[in-house]
Amino acid sequence: MPSRPESWPVQAMRWRIVAIARALMGAPDYERYLVHHTSHHADSPLLSRAEFFAQRQSARFGRGASRCC
C-alpha cells in the first residue's frame, strides 16, 4: 500500500487519481474502508480484503445494477 498523502502533493494526486479510476470502474475501495473503520468503528471486527470485496460485490450486483440505456 502506498504511504499516506500527508504533505506530498504528488502522492495526494496519485491517491486521488486511483480513487477516481476505482469509482469509474465501480471497484470497491478497501483502503478507504480501512480508514473509515479505524476512525469510526475501531472496536468492531474488521473485514478482510476478500470479505469486504465479496460483501461489496453482492451489495452492488445482488439485485442487478440499474444500468442505463
Add this chain to the structure above:
Amino acid sequence: MQELAKLAFSFRRRAMHPVVRKLIFGLVAVVGAVCLGVVALRRGESINAMWLVAASIAVFVIAFRFYARYVAMNALGIDPTRLTPAQRRPDGLDYVATDRHVVFGHHFAAIAGAGPLIGPVLAAQMGYLPGTLWILAGVVFAGAVQDMIILFLSTRRDGRSLGDMIRSELGSAAGGIAMVGILAIMIVLLAVLALVVVKALAQSPWGTFTVAMTIPVALLMGLYLRYLRPGRVGEVSLIGLVLLLVSVWLGGVVAADPTWAPLFTLEAKTLAFLLIGYGFIASVLPVWLLLAPRDYLSTFLKIGTVLLLALAIFIVAPDLKMPALTRFTDGSGPVWAGSLFPFLFITIACGAVSGFHSLVASGTTPKMISSEADIRYVGYGAMLMEAFVAIMALVAACVLEPGVYFAMNSPSALIGTSVESAAQAISSWGFVITPEMLSATARDIGETTILSRTGGAPTLAVGMAEIFSRVISGEGMLAFWYHYAILFEALFILTTVDAGTRVGRFMIQDLLGTAYAPLRHTESWTANVVATGLCVAGWGYFLYAGVVDPLGGINTLWPLFGIANQMLAAIALIFATVCLVKMKRERFAWVTLVPTAWLLVCTLMAGSQKIFHANPRIGFLAHARLFGDARAAGEVMAPAQSLEQMQRIVVNDYVNTTLAALFMGVVLALVLLGTRSILVARRSAVPTTREVGHAVAA
C-alpha cells in the same frame, strides 16, 4: 484521508478577479455563438466536425456556469451547510462522504450506456443539424436539470429510490403505477438493446466470435477475483482487456478460416435465441462469476473508448459528409418512419434527456455526496458529459459517406439485398453511391456485406473505425477497429442485458409477491427461476418479433423505447415539480414544468401517432389492418410465408399498440395524481415536503 487530500490540494483555486472571470465567460459565449452560427447556417460544402464540437463545449460551459447555478442556488436552494446522508450516517460501505471528482466518475460511469451512442446515429438520417440542436437544448433545459434535481431530492431523503420517493410524496397509487411503468420500460429497453447486438452480429463470424469470447474472459476474471487476488479489480481488468484485444485479432483469423467461420456465421434468429438463453443463465448465476467481472470489463472498455474517441476526433478533425438537413425531415426516411416533430425528440432520448437516469440518480450516488454544493457538478455535469458522448456519436455517423450510412441503416424491404439494388435505390434518393463503393467498404471492414446492418451499432463502428484508422492506420487496421468498436458496444449492451434482467427479476418478484407472498423470497430457487423466466420471456418476445420484422425491428422497437424513456423522464420531472411546490418554491416550478410539458407533448404525440397513424410504416393499427385484410383475403405478404405468420404479425401489432397505450396511460395517471398533489400543497401555508435530516428547509 480525503481531508488530507483536499488540504494538500488547497493551493490550487486561487480566486480570480471578477472582471477577468466575466471576460472569460464572455469570450466562451462569443466563441460558442460563432460556432453555433456556422453549424446552423453553413450550407453546401461540408463542414468540419470541430465546429460542432466547439459549439457544444461552449454551450455546456455557459449552461453549467449560469443556468445550472441558477437552478441549484435559486430554485432548489442548495444548502452546503446541511448534512448529507453520507455525513449523517456513514457506514463505510454505502454511505461514504466522497471526493466530488470521485462521485462524478462513479455517477458518469453509471449513467453512460449504449443509448447516447445509438439514438444520434439513427437521428442522422435527417442530417446533423436537428440532432445537434435537440441534444444541446434538451440536455441544458431537460436532461441535466432532471438528473440534478432527482439527485438533490434523493440526497435529502437518505438516498431513497425514485419509486419510493414517488410513493411517499404522491401516494401509494402513484408509486404502484410508476413501478409498473418502470418494469415495462425495462423490458422494452432490454429487447431493443438485445436487438441491436443481434443486428450487429448476424452473419458476421468475426464479430460473433469476438463477442462470444467475452464470456470465457469474464468467467476467468470472476474466478481470479474470487480465489486468486480478491478485490484487485484494476489488474484483472487489464488482463481482461489484453485477452479481449487478442480475441479481436483472433476473430479475424477465425473469419478467414474455412472450417471455423461457418460455426460462427449465425442467422439473426439463432443469435436471438442464444441471447435469450444467455440472459437467463447470466442473471441466475452467482453475480461474482459472470455478471460482476463483465461489468468491470465493460466499464473499463467503455470509459477508455469514449476518451479515445474524443481524442481521435480532436486529432483528426474530420469533415462531416452528411448534409445539415436531408429530405427525410418530412417523415419519409428509411431508417425510421415519422416526421421530425415529434419523432426526432424520442429517437434521441439518452444524450438529450433520459428518464433512466432518474433511477441512477436516486441509487448509490446520493449516498456518496459529501456536500450539497457538489450536486450541481455531479448531477448536471455528468449529464453534460453524456450529451458530449452523444455529439461524438453523431459526428461518427456523419463522417461516413451518406450513401454508406443509408445502405447500412435501410431495411432490405427498401433497398433490396444486392449492392446493385441498394446503390440504385439510395442514389435515387439523392445520395450518390456506386455498388463498387458498397462492396469496397464491406471488404475494408472485414465483412461480407454492409447492407441493412440496422440498429446503429455497426454504423457507429464504421464511423469510429474511419476516425481511429486515420490516427493509427495501416493494412487491415480499418477491419480491426471496426470489430473493436463492435466489441465495445456489444460488451456493454450485454452487460446491461444481464444486469437488467436481474433488476427486472426482482421487480417482478416484488410485484408478484403482493399477490402470492412466497414468490417474494429472493433466496428461493423456484421464485428466482419463475421471475427470471418471466422477465426473459418478456424481452425475448419483443426481441424475436423485432428479428423477424421486415422493416428491421429497430423501426418498431426504438420508437417504443424512446417513448418509454421520455415518459419516465416526464414522470421524474412531474415528481420534481410536486416537490418544488411542496417546498413552497412554486415560483421556480417553471424550471421543471417547461421540460415536462415539452416531453408530454412529444411523447403523447408520438405515442398516439405510433398507434393511430394512417401510414402502416408508422401506425401499428394501420399495419395490423393491412396484414389483417390481406390475411382475410387469403394473401401472404412478405416477410410472412404462411397465413399463420400473417396472424402473428397482426398479434404483434396489437401487443405494440397495448404497450404504447400503457405508457401513455401511466404518464397521464401520473399527471393527474401529480396535479392533485400540487393543488393540495398549494393550499398549505407551510412546506409539506417529506425530507429527512434537517427540519424541512424553508
